[in-house]
Amino acid sequence: MIRLFYKRAIQDIRENRFLNTVTIITIALSILIVSVFALFFINTNDLINHWKKGIRVVVYLKTNTSEAMIPDIKKKFEEMYGVSEAVFISKEEALEQLKRQIKSQISLLEDLKENPLPDAFEVRMIPSSQSWEKVETLSDKIESLPYVDDVEYGEKWLGRFTNIVNLFRLTGYGVGGLFFMAAVFIVANTIRLVLYSRREEIEIMRLIGAADSFIKFPFYIQSLIQSTLGGILGLGILFIAFTIIASNVEHGFLPGSFQIRFLPPAVFFSIVISSMLVGWLGCYLSLKQFLRI
Amino acid sequence: MIRLFYKRAIQDIRENRFLNTVTIITIALSILIVSVFALFFINTNDLINHWKKGIRVVVYLKTNTSEAMIPDIKKKFEEMYGVSEAVFISKEEALEQLKRQIKSQISLLEDLKENPLPDAFEVRMIPSSQSWEKVETLSDKIESLPYVDDVEYGEKWLGRFTNIVNLFRLTGYGVGGLFFMAAVFIVANTIRLVLYSRREEIEIMRLIGAADSFIKFPFYIQSLIQSTLGGILGLGILFIAFTIIASNVEHGFLPGSFQIRFLPPAVFFSIVISSMLVGWLGCYLSLKQFLRI
Amino acid sequence: MIGEKEKNAIIRLFHVYRHYGSKNALIDITLDVFKNEFLFISGPSGAGKTTLLKLLYLGEPVSDGQILIDGMNLSRISRNRIPYLRRNFGIVFQDYKLIKTKTVYENVAIVLEASGVKRRMVQKKVNHVLRTVGMEQRHSAFPPSLSGGEQQRVAIARAIVGDPKIILADEPTGSLDSESASFIFNLLKGVHTRGATVIIATHDKELIKKTGGRVVYLSSGRLETSPYV
Amino acid sequence: MIGEKEKNAIIRLFHVYRHYGSKNALIDITLDVFKNEFLFISGPSGAGKTTLLKLLYLGEPVSDGQILIDGMNLSRISRNRIPYLRRNFGIVFQDYKLIKTKTVYENVAIVLEASGVKRRMVQKKVNHVLRTVGMEQRHSAFPPSLSGGEQQRVAIARAIVGDPKIILADEPTGSLDSESASFIFNLLKGVHTRGATVIIATHDKELIKKTGGRVVYLSSGRLETSPYV
Numbered sequence A, B: 001m002i003r004l005f006y007k008r009a010i011q012d013i014r015e016n017r018f019l020n021t022v023t024i025i026t027i028a029l030s031i032l033i034v035s036v037f038a039l040f041f042i043n044t045n046d047l048i049n050h051w052k053k054g055i056r057v058v059v060y061l062k063t064n065t066s067e068a069m070i071p072d073i074k075k076k077f078e079e080m081y082g083v084s085e086a087v088f089i090s091k092e093e094a095l096e097q098l099k100r101q102i103k104s105q106i107s108l109l110e111d112l113k114e115n116p117l118p119d120a121f122e123v124r125m126i127p128s129s130q131s132w133e134k135v136e137t138l139s140d141k142i143e144s145l146p147y148v149d150d151v152e153y154g155e156k157w158l159g160r161f162t163n164i165v166n167l168f169r170l171t172g173y174g175v176g177g178l179f180f181m182a183a184v185f186i187v188a189n190t191i192r193l194v195l196y197s198r199r200e201e202i203e204i205m206r207l208i209g210a211a212d213s214f215i216k217f218p219f220y221i222q223s224l225i226q227s228t229l230g231g232i233l234g235l236g237i238l239f240i241a242f243t244i245i246a247s248n249v250e251h252g253f254l255p256g257s258f259q260i261r262f263l264p265p266a267v268f269f270s271i272v273i274s275s276m277l278v279g280w281l282g283c284y285l286s287l288k289q290f291l292r293i
Numbered sequence C, D: 001m002i003g004e005k006e007k008n009a010i011i012r013l014f015h016v017y018r019h020y021g022s023k024n025a026l027i028d029i030t031l032d033v034f035k036n037e038f039l040f041i042s043g044p045s046g047a048g049k050t051t052l053l054k055l056l057y058l059g060e061p062v063s064d065g066q067i068l069i070d071g072m073n074l075s076r077i078s079r080n081r082i083p084y085l086r087r088n089f090g091i092v093f094q095d096y097k098l099i100k101t102k103t104v105y106e107n108v109a110i111v112l113e114a115s116g117v118k119r120r121m122v123q124k125k126v127n128h129v130l131r132t133v134g135m136e137q138r139h140s141a142f143p144p145s146l147s148g149g150e151q152q153r154v155a156i157a158r159a160i161v162g163d164p165k166i167i168l169a170d171e172p173t174g175s176l177d178s179e180s181a182s183f184i185f186n187l188l189k190g191v192h193t194r195g196a197t198v199i200i201a202t203h204d205k206e207l208i209k210k211t212g213g214r215v216v217y218l219s220s221g222r223l224e225t226s227p228y229v
């Protein structure tokens, strides 16, 4: 029986080539829209995270902290939630850094007899946990440690920027969701149109005593095939476009260590699965409409 | 004659209500996709520009510069290409700033007998002209002035960030263009499906001696009406969604002075006009296909 | 005697009405059709012949009155039983209603496939019935490429392929030359002989005269007592 | 005498062939139809009657041979002249070909609108012709809600509304009872009397016998000399 349905579905695709081509193209385009946005968003997000890796918390140790404790302290920091790495900066390095930092006023530091700076740690955070509040919590926690003198973190613009990144993310998810819904409607609409132009055939089948399930099944199989092909086609186009663009853009624009990347496999397969679901759903809704009467 | 065509078009819309609804919805969704992306992109761009206003060039004046010259120098700076504002920072202010900047090492500056810092100007740039190269040119130009001792501008990350913003813009335009094309194809596809389900009618009209133009005209009028309605509907939905989201998001996330905004009128009307063009084009291509045979 | 007859009625209509808006297509139709009867429904264009057949296979609901098919009341039948009801019928539609995108073979085979007949059996039966109506050579043609008469013959093949209990044929020889027509007619006679109830809607008086059998006349939606009973 | 006749021929076919793949629908047809003739094309189902008419209104191209209409060679006519050629014809299609989404009135009116007739004139003519075929009360109905015979009458109304030079009627009374049929027939006769050339494809021998007029027979795509000439 399933074989019969399958055979009928395949036959149908052959017999209604125009309708099938149009459906597959429309599905491919819808998938393309959703996945282009996903790709754009994922990479922009990556890039922001990459750049935000610059966020760090500087911890000044008390002057009486012995050098022997440094490894323990380092470990302590690195075990904290949200911390990716803690780098020790000796007071000598710090002075060098300061000199570099205020290079035009270097005369100011020229005549120092001894280094007034303390040893310090640069604590780097895991990109995902870098919301402004988390940085604050972490710094409070660090400040309460006995051997810590002072904690310095970020600057004003960093806090502001975090908000912007969050806003960007939030609207990104919103826009992505909206695109997904639009794609669902477009695909469903297309399938409705296709079924509309085949309503005579559906009506005839019902008149000769075909049960609804007999009529529906080939349409379901067909729209699964269409939406799978459409999904793969859409992602294929995206991949080709990505490969071409990526190889041209990368060198000119991106910071050295950052790599733009294609959709991760999980997202890729989610999109294909969504495509199938959408095809199925569009088919379901349209059939319901046309088989009601 | 035109009246007759117009009448026929309106009649047709009434008689093929299902097809018309589907077409208008699909056009509206396509327009929605394009315009949502435009909105997203315009605002993200605005936000980045807003934030980039922070970029400034600090100019240290020679120590022998007399106070009387300051207004002239300020004027000189402000007349330079790309400069929006030049703010004078006296050496006293500068010392305060420095103290705040390196607050944990304040002891370092405590025992200064005299202020070793020079007077300075903070030169702010017009957001649009802030590409890294321009900042560099400007600073070179400033540095060659007689009363200027040194110029300091941006930091490494700023340069990197400018590239990122440019990449974001470039891909943004690319993605927007791709969405536009996808929308065009989707609308054209939908119109093709609609005409496909009306091909019998077109064939009959030809058989009874109707000239191609007589058959086509009402379809053109109809698809202009559809695409105008679809465009307005899509932008209407966007506007409503925008209003709802904007009133909720703004307070929590955005930096004080920044306002998210709706599509500027020029973009708004371009989208409506594009929608009409797309409808017309879809109609043209489909009719060409179905009237060929 | 009447009791005997009533027991034998396979289709019963009681005061059936059908109206479309203000237009009355059928008015107060009361009619029994008996098992294995060969019945003509005649009447001029627009009299309601097609409408009457439509009500029988539930193509449309009655506006008023009751219809019993094999003892089942059509107004009480549940939606998902309708396909099973329709499998009792073999229907030749006035406008053929062939599926344009399916071949002649597929158009006929789908009736059997829909009722779950095995593939080999389907092939055998379909090929046989297409041979009977003289369409075996066109079995892979699509309906739009067939002549009017050829389409009608395919429609007839589809109606009889499932060995239905009841044949409803709406103007089944309207597009056929007299030779093909009498051939098809004999075909329907044959089906009748093998036990089916046959109802034919036609305005072709010649045909009726040649055949004999009960004739009911419709005129502007009303049933006139048949002079032929 | 023959020269005289040839000058009067409005339609001339020379060795016309039409094949679909390996199927020969028309084989070596040579035929003249004269101005104001009333011609029957007869023959069994699938003989090629509809195909022959199709070639005349350029519904399909010939596979071989030449057709002249009013002196114009159809194979030389340019694409954008085809609509003007077709306005010479009033065609009753075997399957009616009514536009399902337009009302009866609109279906008939569109012929006149397409050839640029003024709106008031359109109204007058359409209403008149619908009255003639007895469909004036259904003028705002959509074709799927009409009975077979009613659809056929609308198709006939559409064919004659433009006062065409040539009427091509394919089985124009197939769905009509004998009364309506003879009425429609007289209508076509009337159009003929007013100067039109009428070509009717039919398998209805009764009809032909009743009318008289030249009959050409088609059989498997070949023309047989008519015994009626």
Ligand SMILES: Nc1ncnc2c1ncn2[C@@H]1O[C@H](COP(=O)(O)OP(=O)(O)OP(=O)(O)O)[C@@H](O)[C@H]1O
Binding pocket: C020, C023, C024, C025, C043, C044, C045, C046, C047, C048, C049, C050, C051, C052, C094, C203, D144, D145, D146, D147, D148, D149, D150, D175
């Ligand atoms: N869906 C409908 N809506 C409105 N009127 C309808 C509908 N279906 C049928 N009618 C009308 O009901 C009447 C009977 O129609 P029906 O098709 O039963 O006639 P018929 O006897 O089959 O005629 P014919 O011999 O021409 O086929 C006709 O006048 C027709 O116009």
Ligand SMILES: Nc1ncnc2c1ncn2[C@@H]1O[C@H](COP(=O)(O)OP(=O)(O)OP(=O)(O)O)[C@@H](O)[C@H]1O
Binding pocket: C144, C145, C146, C147, C148, C149, C150, C175, D020, D023, D024, D025, D043, D044, D045, D046, D047, D048, D049, D050, D051, D052, D094, D203
């Ligand atoms: N498009 C087509 N493709 C293939 N074969 C075709 C096509 N059109 C017609 N034929 C075949 O050509 C033959 C003649 O067809 P035509 O419609 O002219 O017959 P007809 O004389 O009108 O018959 P009827 O009285 O049944 O209408 C038929 O066998 C038909 O199947």
Ligand SMILES: [Mg+2]
Binding pocket: C049, C050, C051, C094, C170, D147, D148, D149
């Ligand atoms: Mg009927």
Ligand SMILES: [Mg+2]
Binding pocket: C147, C148, C149, D049, D050, D051, D094, D170
């Ligand atoms: Mg024919």
